[in-house]
Amino acid sequence: MINNTKKIKNQLAKRYAKEKRFKVYGLSAIAVSIAFLLSLLINISTTGFPAFQQTYINIEVDIDSKLLNLNDKYSEKALFRANYRKVINQSLKTLFPGVKGRKQKKALRQLVSKGARYQLRDFVMNNPSVIGTKQSLWFLARDDVDVFMKGGIDRSLPESDRRLKNFQLAWIDQLLAENSLEKRFNVNFFTQGDSREPEQAGIKGAMIGSLLTMLVTMLLSFPIGVSAAIYLEEFAPKNNRWVDIIEININNLAAVPSIVFGLLGLAVFIGFFGVPRSIPLIGGLVLTLMTLPTIIISSRAALKAVPPSIREAALGLGASRVQTTFHHVVPAAMPGILTGTIIGMAQALGETAPLLMIGMVAFIADVPQGVTDPSTVLPVQIYLWSDSPERAFTERTSAAIMVLLGFLTVMNLLAVIMRRKFEKKR
Amino acid sequence: MTFGAILTALVALLFLGYYTGRKRSISLSDKSNQRLHSLPQHYGYLIAFWSSVPALLILLFWSVLESSVINAAIVAQLPAQLQQLSADELGLFINEIINLSHSSAPISDDVKRHAVLYYKELIEFSDWVKSIVVFVLAFVAMFVALAFVKPEMQARNLVENLIRWAMIACASIAVLTTIGIIFSVIFESIIFFKTVNVFDFLFGTHWSPQEAIREDQVGGSGSFGALPLFVGTLLISFVALVIAVPLGLMSAIYLSEYSSLRFRSFAKPVLEMLAGIPTVVYGFFAAITVAPFIRDLGESLGLSLSSESALAAGIVMGVMIIPFVSSLSDDVISAVPQAMRDGSYAMGATKSETIKQVIIPAALPGIVSGVLLAASRAIGETMIVVMAAGLSANLTFNPLEAVTTVTVQMVTLLTGDQEFDSAKTLAAFALGLGLFLTTLVLNIISLYVVRKYREQYD
Numbered sequence: 001m002i003n004n005t006k007k008i009k010n011q012l013a014k015r016y017a018k019e020k021r022f023k024v025y026g027l028s029a030i031a032v033s034i035a036f037l038l039s040l041l042i043n044i045s046t047t048g049f050p051a052f053q054q055t056y057i058n059i060e061v062d063i064d065s066k067l068l069n070l071n072d073k074y075s076e077k078a079l080f081r082a083n084y085r086k087v088i089n090q091s092l093k094t095l096f097p098g099v100k101g102r103k104q105k106k107a108l109r110q111l112v113s114k115g116a117r118y119q120l121r122d123f124v125m126n127n128p129s130v131i132g133t134k135q136s137l138w139f140l141a142r143d144d145v146d147v148f149m150k151g152g153i154d155r156s157l158p159e160s161d162r163r164l165k166n167f168q169l170a171w172i173d174q175l176l177a178e179n180s181l182e183k184r185f186n187v188n189f190f191t192q193g194d195s196r197e198p199e200q201a202g203i204k205g206a207m208i209g210s211l212l213t214m215l216v217t218m219l220l221s222f223p224i225g226v227s228a229a230i231y232l233e234e235f236a237p238k239n240n241r242w243v244d245i246i247e248i249n250i251n252n253l254a255a256v257p258s259i260v261f262g263l264l265g266l267a268v269f270i271g272f273f274g275v276p277r278s279i280p281l282i283g284g285l286v287l288t289l290m291t292l293p294t295i296i297i298s299s300r301a302a303l304k305a306v307p308p309s310i311r312e313a314a315l316g317l318g319a320s321r322v323q324t325t326f327h328h329v330v331p332a333a334m335p336g337i338l339t340g341t342i343i344g345m346a347q348a349l350g351e352t353a354p355l356l357m358i359g360m361v362a363f364i365a366d367v368p369q370g371v372t373d374p375s376t377v378l379p380v381q382i383y384l385w386s387d388s389p390e391r392a393f394t395e396r397t398s399a400a401i402m403v404l405l406g407f408l409t410v411m412n413l414l415a416v417i418m419r420r421k422f423e424k425k426r
Numbered sequence: 427m428t429f430g431a432i433l434t435a436l437v438a439l440l441f442l443g444y445y446t447g448r449k450r451s452i453s454l455s456d457k458s459n460q461r462l463h464s465l466p467q468h469y470g471y472l473i474a475f476w477s478s479v480p481a482l483l484i485l486l487f488w489s490v491l492e493s494s495v496i497n498a499a500i501v502a503q504l505p506a507q508l509q510q511l512s513a514d515e516l517g518l519f520i521n522e523i524i525n526l527s528h529s530s531a532p533i534s535d536d537v538k539r540h541a542v543l544y545y546k547e548l549i550e551f552s553d554w555v556k557s558i559v560v561f562v563l564a565f566v567a568m569f570v571a572l573a574f575v576k577p578e579m580q581a582r583n584l585v586e587n588l589i590r591w592a593m594i595a596c597a598s599i600a601v602l603t604t605i606g607i608i609f610s611v612i613f614e615s616i617i618f619f620k621t622v623n624v625f626d627f628l629f630g631t632h633w634s635p636q637e638a639i640r641e642d643q644v645g646g647s648g649s650f651g652a653l654p655l656f657v658g659t660l661l662i663s664f665v666a667l668v669i670a671v672p673l674g675l676m677s678a679i680y681l682s683e684y685s686s687l688r689f690r691s692f693a694k695p696v697l698e699m700l701a702g703i704p705t706v707v708y709g710f711f712a713a714i715t716v717a718p719f720i721r722d723l724g725e726s727l728g729l730s731l732s733s734e735s736a737l738a739a740g741i742v743m744g745v746m747i748i749p750f751v752s753s754l755s756d757d758v759i760s761a762v763p764q765a766m767r768d769g770s771y772a773m774g775a776t777k778s779e780t781i782k783q784v785i786i787p788a789a790l791p792g793i794v795s796g797v798l799l800a801a802s803r804a805i806g807e808t809m810i811v812v813m814a815a816g817l818s819a820n821l822t823f824n825p826l827e828a829v830t831t832v833t834v835q836m837v838t839l840l841t842g843d844q845e846f847d848s849a850k851t852l853a854a855f856a857l858g859l860g861l862f863l864t865t866l867v868l869n870i871i872s873l874y875v876v877r878k879y880r881e882q883y884d
Binding site for chain 2: 016028030034036037040044047224235245246253259263271273322346349351379401
């Protein structure tokens with residue numbers, strides 16, 4: 001008898017230990033997921049944060065009309081075509097006299113960005129009176145200099161392993177000593193389109209492209225999705241074959257891989273209807289088809305949650321079914337419908353794969369002006385930049401991700417706030 | 427008039443129609459001293475519909491057909507030797523003409539200049555005819571509809587019927603989408619399978635579509651063996667499920683059975699955030715951070731790992747689908763009746779024993795269907811594998827090596843510049859067909875399992 005009690009007691013201790021372990025497993029599963037999420041966010045923001053700053057170089061430029069290759073007439077056309085590159089190169093040469101050899105001279109020219117000449121051009125064209133004077137101007141630095149300034153190049157590495165050689169470091173040191181190198185807020189990142197030069201590349205083109213694509217998506221998917229949901233929830237006859245087919249289709253489309261929608265867009269919209277590639281219009285069409293199931297399913301849930309008493313009261317007062325639905329049921333379900341729409345839009349904003357299929361993956365430097373201009377979108381821009389080997393692009397990719405996640409956070413917060421408001425009302 | 431201008435005018439007509447319809451119904455009932463059957467705005471809606479929607483449909487239809495008709499007309503008046511060109515070259519030629527017509531630069535080539543002039547003429551003519559047809563239709567429809575307005579007309583019923591049909595049309599778009607998907611993948615796939623044998627495609631072990639682009643090797647029989655892609659997809663998805671199923675299931679169990687309400691209301695949204703992060707972000711993270719980390723880890727253990735190993739892509743994908751597994755399992759675990767738990771506790775079982783021996787078996791169909799949905803998600807996932815997995819088709823089950831997947835190959839086959847009907851692009855559609863069917867079967871099974879489960883408890 002005593003033996004048995006002992007046995008059970010021993011077993012009980014084991015069982016309790018097992019119980020504890022099981023609980024720890026559960027907690028650690030959640031901890032692992034959260035740790036992964038945190039490490040992703042921290043990793044992206046630490047690599048992306050430096051991209052919000054950009055190095056500028058101060059150079060005293062001698063805006064000489066001879067160097068500019070200008071005659072005495074300063075017509076707009078002549079000013080536009082003048083040789084600004086030579087002026088900048090000459091100024092760099094006077095800043096660092098005694099640079100010899102083709103390689104070093106080339107490296108010297110590459111201290112400043114390729115875009116510096118256009119910056120100087122705009123400066124001169126805005127006030128032609130500066131011609132013939134010496135001006136101290138801040139120019140964009142090349143990506144290598146920029147990466148060095150942000151600590152991305154290790155001085156202690158052997159020279160052959162470094163992107164910047166000893167003589168280039170000496171120039172940078174001299175510039176630093178003269179206070180001619182400075183990190184500033186990277187305005188270009190938000191005001192420029194894509195570029196092959198990392199220091200000039202910005203996300204404005206992609207942001208506008210995303211905005212236009214989302215506009216098309218929302219204008220189409222919201223009315224279509226909500227009408228479909230209203231029909232299925234309020235009007236559709238029960239046990240009707242066609243209605244069953246529609247419901248099965250919607251549930252199934254919600255789980256179709258997004259890349260298949262890209263194939264649909266390629267074959268039907270581009271191949272059959274001849275819509276041009278790479279434009280926000282077609283991106284919006286494809287994303288509309290992709291987000292429709294999400295919007296329909298969540299709108300139906302919202303409509304279902306409206307108490308039947310509202311419908312019965314309206315019908316009892318003599319309203320028709322359409323009037324009941326549109327005057328009473330839909331307004332009551334609106335917060336839920338909007339929440340679902342926002343979540344669908346957030347999905348569409350982050351979507352990349354179908355857009356690759358329909359050619360929104362081209363290099364486009366111009367900022368799109370309308371829904372029929374070739375453009376790219378934010379996630380595709382991230383994909384394109386992530387392929388570039390330059391270190392400065394890795395940084396910009398992370399920064400673009402931060403912007404994208406920022407937009408998504410705002411949208412999701414909006415959805416949460418709306419849901420809260422909705423719940424309070426009940 | 428441009429498309430946008432016509433559209434704006436039609437919107438203006440819509441409001442005009444509403445206003446006149448409403449006004450006319452009121453004045454008619456005043457004149458005849460007869461009560462209106464419906465509210466005045468119903469007459470307004472009706473007139474607004476007729477004055478803009480038919481014209482809008484014609485406008486859309488015209489705009490869709492316009493370019494192909496004009497292109498055909500230009501080709502028809504080209505000199506005979508130009509008409510002999512292949513479809514692609516003609517397409518290029520027409521593109522050049524369109525581009526030239528937008529620039530003001532003088533054109534030296536006589537043929538092109540004529541073509542550009544003709545193109546401009548046609549565009550102008552088409553714009554004119556389009557505007558006239560659209561507006562004549564809009565006004566005729568509006569006036570005819572206005573003539574029908576009578577106090578005893580059942581305007582509300584008509585409007586409600588229109589609304590109902592519009593809603594049915596919206597709901598049917600889902601069916602049209604499915605039909606569109608099926609047709610777009612099936613047609614191209616049929617053309618593809620005319621050059622490549624179905625069995626060679628499904629069971630061939632050599633995948634190198636690049637060879638087929640050369641003229642002398644079109645559809646080289648050995649080069650479209652997709653087996654390595656299928657195996658690669660399964661391998662990465664398997665790794666993902668190995669990560670996601672235990673983590674997701676344990677999270678769901680903890681959240682629904684153990685955690686306090688406060689912890690749950692914090693942890694659940696955080697877990698769901700994992701599903702909200704765009705896949706391109708996961709792809710970047712996998713390629714830049716996780717893959718090098720795993721490679722270094724493997725090297726320190728003395729393993730030789732590819733930096734594009736299936737392991738890295740699979741792990742990140744697994745984390746991505748954790749919320750799918752966890753939220754679906756959470757739902758079914760919460761749906762298990764409390765009486766079953768109470769019964770088990772009464773027999774002296776601990777909480778974990780109850781979970782393992784009562785709740786999980788009861789919730790198993792739901793959990794399985796969640797896992798199947800997660801698997802279909804993993805198989806169709808694109809960006810993570812495009813950015814973090816390899817491009818070379820290796821037939822291997824070793825997760826430490828680089829493999830490629832169906833979706834990666836679809837992206838690489840379709841993002842280059844090649845003609846639309848080359849074997850390469852067609853292969854992408856055949857892969858798409860396979861992908862669509864696989865995920866379809868998984869979804870159907872999972873829906874079926876869920877339905878069957880529901881019957882037990884409701």
